[in-house]
Amino acid sequence: MMEEQVVSMPRIGDKAPAFKAVTTQGEIDFPKQYEGSWVILFSHPADFTPVCTSEFMTFANMAEQFEELNCKLVGLSIDGLYSHIAWLRTIKDKIEYKGMKNIEVKFPLIEDISMDIATKYGMVMPGESNTQAVRAVFVIDPKGVIRTIIYYPLSLGRNFDELLRVVQALKAADEFKIATPADWRPGDDVIVPTAGSCGVAESRVSGQDSSIHCHDWFFCTKKLDKDQVLKAIKK
Numbered sequence: 370m371m372e373e374q375v376v377s378m379p380r381i382g383d384k385a386p387a388f389k390a391v392t393t394q395g396e397i398d399f400p401k402q403y404e405g406s407w408v409i410l411f412s413h414p415a416d417f418t419p420v421c422t423s424e425f426m427t428f429a430n431m432a433e434q435f436e437e438l439n440c441k442l443v444g445l446s447i448d449g450l451y452s453h454i455a456w457l458r459t460i461k462d463k464i465e466y467k468g469m470k471n472i473e474v475k476f477p478l479i480e481d482i483s484m485d486i487a488t489k490y491g492m493v494m495p496g497e498s499n500t501q502a503v504r505a506v507f508v509i510d511p512k513g514v515i516r517t518i519i520y521y522p523l524s525l526g527r528n529f530d531e532l533l534r535v536v537q538a539l540k541a542a543d544e545f546k547i548a549t550p551a552d553w554r555p556g557d558d559v560i561v562p563t564a565g566s567c568g569v570a571e572s573r574v575s576g577q578d579s580s581i582h583c584h585d586w587f588f589c590t591k592k593l594d595k596d597q598v599l600k601a602i603k604k
């Protein structure tokens with residue numbers, strides 16, 4: 370009987386696995402050289418493919434918005450450096466898509482022909498492909514801890530507004546010690562930590578604190594000014 374291969378994947382709360390890699394912006398030492406910044410490490414299946422091209426153009430077009438959040442972008446696929454360079458040149462020189470053109474991808478794109486990094490991060494899912502990484506997203510905080518992991522299959526292009534929202538929400542949660550409800554955007558009400566004692570639960574439902582609104586003792590929200598959030602999560 371064939372022995373099943375055991376593949377480990379990093380989890381939320383783990384330190385991001387370390388690696389050194391060749392990229393389109395030179396060599397990188399990950400996550401060491403990104404200490405102090407947020408990072409989105411993401412994989413795509415292959416260069417010169419349509420969904421990936423639409424994703425790279427969209428991400429590169431939004432790079433400044435991520436930069437404003439002190440969030441660096443790092444891409445990866447199981448392709449070689451020269452393929453990456455040729456593809457990024459083609460995107461810049463020839464591709465026009467949804468009003469975007471002359472798009473220069475300035476963030477590093479890792480070559481991972483050996484699949485070492487993709488394997489380390491659990492980016493290869495044999496049920497989907499043995500030779501291409503799925504569309505994985507790892508959001509890593511300034512201390513090198515993985516804070517969010519999202520996976521998409523090969524056929525499904527990511528929503529980059531959602532990735533921006535994820536970074537905004539993680540930073541707001543850290544900054545204001547709150548949680549963010551479904552579909553939260555800066556300016557929306559936030560969730561205050563759940564009551565940790567019967568006394569606090571009672572004071573919450575009896576409305577003693579007029580700055581919070583309780584739907585029940587365990588579910589209370591408060592206003593958090595949009596400008597205050599945007600200012601706090603910048604840099």
Ligand code: BEZ
Nearest residue numbers: 414418419420421523524
């Ligand atoms: C794409 O990016 O278009 C793609 C890549 C691999 C499989 C399917 C689609």
